Amino acid sequence: MNSLRRLDITYLKGVGPSRAELLSKELGIRSYYDLIHHFPTHYIDRSKIYRINEIKSDMAAIQIRGRFLSFNVIGEGAKSRLVALFSDGSATIEVVWFRRIKQIKEAYRLGNDYILFGKPTEFNGTRQLVHPEIDASTAITASQGLRGVYPLTEKLRARGITSRTLFTWINTVLSSVPAMAETLSDDVIGSLKLMRLRDAMLAVHNPSDTDVLNRARFRLKFEELFFIQLNMQRNGLRRSKALNGYRFPRIGNYFNSFYSRCLPFELTGAQKRVIKEIRADMATGRQMNRLLQGDVGSGKTLVALMTMLIAVDNNTQACLMAPTEILATQHYETISKMVAPVGINVKLLTGSTRKKERKIIHDQLSDGSLHILIGTHAVIEDNVVFKNLGFVVIDEQHRFGVMQRSKMWAKNVVPPHVLVMTATPIPRTLAMTLYGDLDVSVIDELPPGRKPIRTLICYDDRREYLNRSIGRQLAMGRQVYIVYPLISENEKLDLQSLEEGYERVCETFPSYEVTYVHGRMKPAEKDRRMQDFVSGKARILVATTVIEVGVNVPNASTMVIENAERFGLSQLHQLRGRVGRGADQSYCVLMTKLKIARETRQRLEIMTSTTDGFVVAEADLKMRGPGDLEGTLQSGMAFDLKIANLSGDGQIVQMAHDRVEAVLDDDPELEKPIHSRLKTTLDNMFERKIDLSRIS
Ligand code: ADP
Ligand code: MG
Numbered sequence: 204m205n206s207l208r209r210l211d212i213t214y215l216k217g218v219g220p221s222r223a224e225l226l227s228k229e230l231g232i233r234s235y236y237d238l239i240h241h242f243p244t245h246y247i248d249r250s251k252i253y254r255i256n257e258i259k260s261d262m263a264a265i266q267i268r269g270r271f272l273s274f275n276v277i278g279e280g281a282k283s284r285l286v287a288l289f290s291d292g293s294a295t296i297e298v299v300w301f302r303r304i305k306q307i308k309e310a311y312r313l314g315n316d317y318i319l320f321g322k323p324t325e326f327n328g329t330r331q332l333v334h335p336e337i338d339a340s341t342a343i344t345a346s347q348g349l350r351g352v353y354p355l356t357e358k359l360r361a362r363g364i365t366s367r368t369l370f371t372w373i374n375t376v377l378s379s380v381p382a383m384a385e386t387l388s389d390d391v392i393g394s395l396k397l398m399r400l401r402d403a404m405l406a407v408h409n410p411s412d413t414d415v416l417n418r419a420r421f422r423l424k425f426e427e428l429f430f431i432q433l434n435m436q437r438n439g440l441r442r443s444k445a446l447n448g449y450r451f452p453r454i455g456n457y458f459n460s461f462y463s464r465c466l467p468f469e470l471t472g473a474q475k476r477v478i479k480e481i482r483a484d485m486a487t488g489r490q491m492n493r494l495l496q497g498d499v500g501s502g503k504t505l506v507a508l509m510t511m512l513i514a515v516d517n518n519t520q521a522c523l524m525a526p527t528e529i530l531a532t533q534h535y536e537t538i539s540k541m542v543a544p545v546g547i548n549v550k551l552l553t554g555s556t557r558k559k560e561r562k563i564i565h566d567q568l569s570d571g572s573l574h575i576l577i578g579t580h581a582v583i584e585d586n587v588v589f590k591n592l593g594f595v596v597i598d599e600q601h602r603f604g605v606m607q608r609s610k611m612w613a614k615n616v617v618p619p620h621v622l623v624m625t626a627t628p629i630p631r632t633l634a635m636t637l638y639g640d641l642d643v644s645v646i647d648e649l650p651p652g653r654k655p656i657r658t659l660i661c662y663d664d665r666r667e668y669l670n671r672s673i674g675r676q677l678a679m680g681r682q683v684y685i686v687y688p689l690i691s692e693n694e695k696l697d698l699q700s701l702e703e704g705y706e707r708v709c710e711t712f713p714s715y716e717v718t719y720v721h722g723r724m725k726p727a728e729k730d731r732r733m734q735d736f737v738s739g740k741a742r743i744l745v746a747t748t749v750i751e752v753g754v755n756v757p758n759a760s761t762m763v764i765e766n767a768e769r770f771g772l773s774q775l776h777q778l779r780g781r782v783g784r785g786a787d788q789s790y791c792v793l794m795t796k797l798k799i800a801r802e803t804r805q806r807l808e809i810m811t812s813t814t815d816g817f818v819v820a821e822a823d824l825k826m827r828g829p830g831d832l833e834g835t836l837q838s839g840m841a842f843d844l845k846i847a848n849l850s851g852d853g854q855i856v857q858m859a860h861d862r863v864e865a866v867l868d869d870d871p872e873l874e875k876p877i878h879s880r881l882k883t884t885l886d887n888m889f890e891r892k893i894d895l896s897r898i899s
Pocket of ligand 1: 501
């Protein structure tokens with residue numbers, strides 16, 4: 204298998220340099236290995252032959268057998284097309300080509316038997332097949348079973364590369380490697396009764412029936428998920444062995460006096476448990492890498508603060524990094540106020556920190572008198588030097604790249620403990636695959652006294668009613684968010700609807716100050732406008748999703764989401780989390796067009812039925828709306844999945860996870876002969892990737 208990675212597809216029969224370049228650009232296929240790992244997305248039953256008089260234009264791809272009656276070129280130059288009449292005795296159908304006309308005309312003869320395969324369409328009332336696949340009918344036997352449909356791009360199609368072409372190339376490769384080396388070890392294959400690799404590869408590209416196909420796909424999905432997790436878990440193990448971290452044995456004065464004198468409320472049970480988990484980790488002497496998941500409003504900031512105090516109690520410094528200036532400032536204000544009575548020195552460093560203040564921060568960081576630094580990306584810069592950085596907290600992790608996080612590591616000889624906080628609830632199976640090397644803590648309880656947010660779906664024709672409700676909230680002194688989707692494909696239109704919405708709101712509520720923000724604004728202006736809302740000066744904020752992350756305005760009681768059907772569930776949940784932070788009843792209104800598809804309505808109904816972020820995230824994974832969770836997360840992953848999919852294959856993720864654990868328990872470095880295949884495969888698989896094991 205590994206040798207296939209080194210075979211360049213340029214030299215495969217029928218490919219050549221220019222197609223090779225296109226394949227690489229369009230599909231990332233460079234080697235034989237890549238090619239045979241290009242899997243069909245679905246399969247079509249090719250044992251069934253339809254009669255032309257049965258064909259309807261809403262059918263999926265079908266197969267017919269018959270003869271060409273005529274070929275005619277219609278039109279001229281770039282606009283010309285080739286139209287053939289094809290008959291099977293029951294009726295005739297038009298077959299149309301827009302490209303490669305000359306080659307097509309030369310390739311097929313009137314009077315010969317052919318099998319055509321494609322999706323029927325209708326044009327001006329005439330049924331057509333456009334660019335079908337064509338086989339001489341003798342080449343097909345009824346036993347051919349299922350035929351895979353391979354993903355392609357328009358550019359490849361324009362160059363005459365079809366699903367069929369890929370199929371042929373793949374089979375050329377498969378038949379040229381009679382002995383494909385197994386990648387999984389015999390104990391793993393045996394215990395799960397998996398198909399052998401070569402059999403699975405042959406079957407996934409040439410399945411004889413669904414049963415065999417399912418077994419083949421299972422084997423390949425398992426393998427894919429297994430190696431990702433093997434890599435991750437092995438790195439995690441190595442790191443915990445190799446990297447000594449700070450040992451924080453004690454809880455000292457700062458923590459204790461904060462706990463007894465400053466805590467504004469009782470900690471929730473979940474907060475207590477999570478603080479304990481973190482504390483235990485920090486006491487081991489191993490460097491901590493922990494992911495803290497907690498729904499919006501679950502009180503992560505306090506956990507961050509209290510664990511930072513543990514670091515300070517053990518004579519080190521702590522740093523809290525947030526993705527935006529507003530968030531950093533908000534953290535700074537909350538935290539510095541809370542710790543003022545216990546004499547902790549906290550400072551804020553962002554892009555707009557003045558030179559003089561910056562100098563003070565640098566000095567205090569290097570002489571150790573600054574205990575806690577809070578900031579944006581600015582804290583990563585090389586000239587920010589700590590005396591002894593013991594603990595780093597990173598808030599809202601998806602906004603930070605892996606590389607930026609790694610820079611925090613480098614700020615100390617002894618790597619600091621790292622706590623990554625995220626409000627995106629990640630379903631367990633997904634977390635296993637994405638963060639297999641991180642320990643995970645979960646705050647699964649909201650502070651008491653919160654009234655659950657009431658979520659309603661509101662159709663466009665009820666806008667009057669909505670406006671009256673908003674008016675009532677405003678009259679009670681509350682603030683309101685109105686959010687518009689902004690999706691890059693038609694950014695102009697989106698922006699226009701935001702601006703129109705803003706004007707409409709201004710007209711409807713003339714006595715209240717309204718402001719608006721969107722992602723295309725200059726950051727300084729955006730910050731200024733956000734600040735107006737945070738301070739309460741503006742009562743209504745019209746915005747795109749820039750407000751999604753983290754702002755805390757407890758006085759805001761209503762979240763209106765326009766075109767809610769265009770958002771993914773997890774995104775809706777994040778937005779909803781902006782309200783319900785005070786003691787009053789809060790509302791989230793999902794505005795939609797009157798006519799929405801049934802699935803869309805079902806998706807939105809999940810939002811009205813639960814406020815539990817994990818339930819929402821699970822549903823999001825299953826239902827896959829626009830901007831779904833998997834897509835968002837996948838863009839941050841260090842690998843792509845070729846056949847498994849994290850939403851549908853949760854069970855296989857779990858099986859792979861358990862198997863990997865068993866293997867590593869028995870043989871952490873994969874030194875035993877029985878695991879030699881695993882080791883070789885892993886080494887080959889990740890040789891060119893950056894070493895992510897040092898970063899989290
Ligand atoms: P998030 O997890 O979304 O970052 P925050 O840390 O911003 O949540 O907390 C949300 C709100 O809940 C804050 O106003 C905070 O003061 C409050 N809070 C946090 N912990 C508790 C608690 N144990 N009891 C009551 N209120 C709390
Ligand atoms: Mg937060």
